[in-house]
Amino acid sequence: MERILFGDNQFFAVNHISDEKSRAQSIKFKDDSAIIKTLDEARSLGINTFMCTTHDRIANICSIIRDNSEKYNGFKIFPCMPYAHKYANAVTELGIAGTLKQYVPGNFFGSLFKGGVAFLSKDYLSIMELLVDAEMKMFKGIETPVIFLQNVITDLFLGLRADEILIAFHHYVKKKYNADAGFITMNMPKLLDVLEKGGITNPIICSSINKAGFRMSGGKEIYEEYLKTRKFRAVAMQVLGGGAIAPREAIEYVCSLPNIESILFGASSKANIQNTVENIHHFDAEH
Amino acid sequence: MIKVALIGAGKMGISHLSILGAHPDVEVVGVCDTSKMVNDFLSKYGNFNCFTEYQKMVNEVKPDAVVVAVPTKFHYTIIKDLLVNGIHVFAEKPFCLTSAQGNELVELAKNKGLKNQVGYHNKFVGTFSEVKRLVNSGILGKIDHFVGEAYGPVVIKPKQDTWRSDPSEGGGCLLDYASHVIDLINDILSPVTAVKGSLLKSIYSKNVEDSVYSLLELSNNINGILSVNWSDETYRKMSTSITINGSNGKIISDANELKVFLKDPSGQKGYVKGWNLKYITDLTPQVDFYLRGEEYSAQLDYFINVVADKAPNTINTFESAWYTDRAIELIKSSAK
Numbered sequence A: 001m002e003r004i005l006f007g008d009n010q011f012f013a014v015n016h017i018s019d020e021k022s023r024a025q026s027i028k029f030k031d032d033s034a035i036i037k038t039l040d041e042a043r044s045l046g047i048n049t050f051m052c053t054t055h056d057r058i059a060n061i062c063s064i065i066r067d068n069s070e071k072y073n074g075f076k077i078f079p080c081m082p083y084a085h086k087y088a089n090a091v092t093e094l095g096i097a098g099t100l101k102q103y104v105p106g107n108f109f110g111s112l113f114k115g116g117v118a119f120l121s122k123d124y125l126s127i128m129e130l131l132v133d134a135e136m137k138m139f140k141g142i143e144t145p146v147i148f149l150q151n152v153i154t155d156l157f158l159g160l161r162a163d164e165i166l167i168a169f170h171h172y173v174k175k176k177y178n179a180d181a182g183f184i185t186m187n188m189p190k191l192l193d194v195l196e197k198g199g200i201t202n203p204i205i206c207s208s209i210n211k212a213g214f215r216m217s218g219g220k221e222i223y224e225e226y227l228k229t230r231k232f233r234a235v236a237m238q239v240l241g242g243g244a245i246a247p248r249e250a251i252e253y254v255c256s257l258p259n260i261e262s263i264l265f266g267a268s269s270k271a272n273i274q275n276t277v278e279n280i281h282h283f284d285a286e287h
Numbered sequence B: 001m002i003k004v005a006l007i008g009a010g011k012m013g014i015s016h017l018s019i020l021g022a023h024p025d026v027e028v029v030g031v032c033d034t035s036k037m038v039n040d041f042l043s044k045y046g047n048f049n050c051f052t053e054y055q056k057m058v059n060e061v062k063p064d065a066v067v068v069a070v071p072t073k074f075h076y077t078i079i080k081d082l083l084v085n086g087i088h089v090f091a092e093k094p095f096c097l098t099s100a101q102g103n104e105l106v107e108l109a110k111n112k113g114l115k116n117q118v119g120y121h122n123k124f125v126g127t128f129s130e131v132k133r134l135v136n137s138g139i140l141g142k143i144d145h146f147v148g149e150a151y152g153p154v155v156i157k158p159k160q161d162t163w164r165s166d167p168s169e170g171g172g173c174l175l176d177y178a179s180h181v182i183d184l185i186n187d188i189l190s191p192v193t194a195v196k197g198s199l200l201k202s203i204y205s206k207n208v209e210d211s212v213y214s215l216l217e218l219s220n221n222i223n224g225i226l227s228v229n230w231s232d233e234t235y236r237k238m239s240t241s242i243t244i245n246g247s248n249g250k251i252i253s254d255a256n257e258l259k260v261f262l263k264d265p266s267g268q269k270g271y272v273k274g275w276n277l278k279y280i281t282d283l284t285p286q287v288d289f290y291l292r293g294e295e296y297s298a299q300l301d302y303f304i305n306v307v308a309d310k311a312p313n314t315i316n317t318f319e320s321a322w323y324t325d326r327a328i329e330l331i332k333s334s335a336k
Helices: A019-028 A032-044 A056-067 A084-103 A124-139 A151-160 A163-177 A188-197 A220-229 A247-256 A270-286 B011-021 B036-045 B054-061 B072-084 B099-112 B126-137 B173-188 B294-307 B318-334
Strands: A004-007 A049-053 A076-081 A146-149 A180-185 A204-208 A233-237 A260-265 B002-007 B026-032 B065-068 B088-091 B116-118 B143-151 B192-201 B211-218 B223-229 B239-246 B249-254 B257-262 B274-279
Touching: A004 A270, A032 A056, A032 A270, A049 A056, A056 A076, A056 A124, A076 A124, A076 A180, A084 A124, A084 A151, A084 B011, A084 B036, A124 A163, A124 B036, A146 A163, A146 A204, A151 A163, A151 A180, A151 A188, A151 B011, A151 B036, A163 A180, A163 A188, A163 B036, A180 A188, A188 A204, A188 A220, A247 A260, A247 A270, B002 B011, B002 B054, B002 B294, B011 B026, B011 B065, B011 B294, B026 B054, B054 B072, B065 B072, B065 B294, B072 B088, B072 B099, B088 B294, B099 B318, B116 B294, B116 B318, B126 B173, B126 B239, B126 B249, B126 B257, B143 B173, B173 B192, B173 B211, B173 B223, B173 B239, B173 B318, B192 B318, B211 B318
Parallel strands: A004 A049, A004 A260, A049 A076, A076 A146, A146 A180, A180 A204, A204 A233, A233 A260, B002 B026, B002 B065, B065 B088, B088 B116, B143 B223
Antiparallel strands: B143 B239, B192 B211, B211 B223, B239 B249, B249 B257, B257 B274
């Protein structure tokens, strides 16, 4: 993974501290061309990986990237699935069974076939695989070396102790997409324990890591301890603590930590992207 | 360890179950759902002890407390049964379909000395708690108006076939979305005691309302507006906010951001004259396990602490939820 990953929150009105800013971003990025322009600005500053949700609009962005394959040669996407609100709203409206009926490709309640082999409704791993395939359709023909599971799902399974599903996700994306599985979580220490117990060594884990201790469940100290003593490929997100920490101070903290392979951030303006990139390079050189 | 069971593993139930499953002071002794698919999943992967009949579960696993997350129409019967059996109850919102039913349960819980809570999670959101603290401090002066709002994209096309589209089962925007806002108004300002007029409008739904607009009067004679719409696609997810105007200033708050304008901060620590901006990041305590938002873990932590006698049973009680049920009734009758 590259040192710096570019995120997509700003494109889809995700702002963890201000609904007003969300709305402004939603208006700014209403056209796909505005998203592409910002991605191109990030590329011009040396960022070649875009980590994004499987939001409907990403399908359009992927088409543009596919149609301009020469321009985007070497550009990678790390899909983060699923786009949780799509499913959360569907569950509110249709219930769990209704949502599966709607989103699992083919007719879930009819005869369920996959590669010609029928499976029983008990075969939840096959349902997971079908959902992954459905989410991955939009990325066809694009380099996706790491495929992430969103934190809402990772953490839901973690609490339900459905560790087997997390492990199966890891193996499936390797087998089907020749990709590494990544896990986004708000509970990094707990997740690492579970993945290791499931036989996954050196997993890719993306979690909030910031000087303010924001969304570092169980406390900042245990995160720092795990980074020092455990083996995993850490991606730091929410490094600005939702805007609570001054950018330089925020980046200095993350760069000073051991074992952080990548830093994920998003920004809407070229100046902000440049500023963050320069800060990362500066503090990387210092530590 | 507190022995907890769960009835109803739907959207909220499964989220509660995950949080309880990760809770260091909780032993999840049973899960009850009518869906075979859900039960199969939970017993196969989570090793939960699953049931399809709650009475059987309660008799067998003997929980100290039960989380009830079934459709609202089942609340009264199930909660009553649990209370009669001496079990502490956390129920999802809204509490009951009629205030008479709710009143009976409030009294029953009181008489039996049982702990009770309803899942109005906004009470555990840092910005809203700060609004309540500020209002209680009197810093706004004489309050003359409020606006409570919630918008989001739940029903955005004409297609629905669940209990949420059935008014007799507790479906509709009033019980789902608006109840959160009413409950916040009741808690932060004062309970709704009269409704001057309401519009319950369908946008996509056939049988239930998708939006609620209402003119409310509180027990302290303050008037204000309720404006709620769950068919608003301009929001990515549910967004709840409250605006309060007073003689000394104004508060505008959602779950992320608190904006306070004060003519005279009169020694209110951390606040200055004019606009003040505070973010959820400054106002939220860390939780041990995070799923969907700190508030969901915090409300269950609180319930477990209440059951364990480590905290007083004062937030989101059956009684406070009953005030919200009553306001819902008043809104319904004012719209006729």
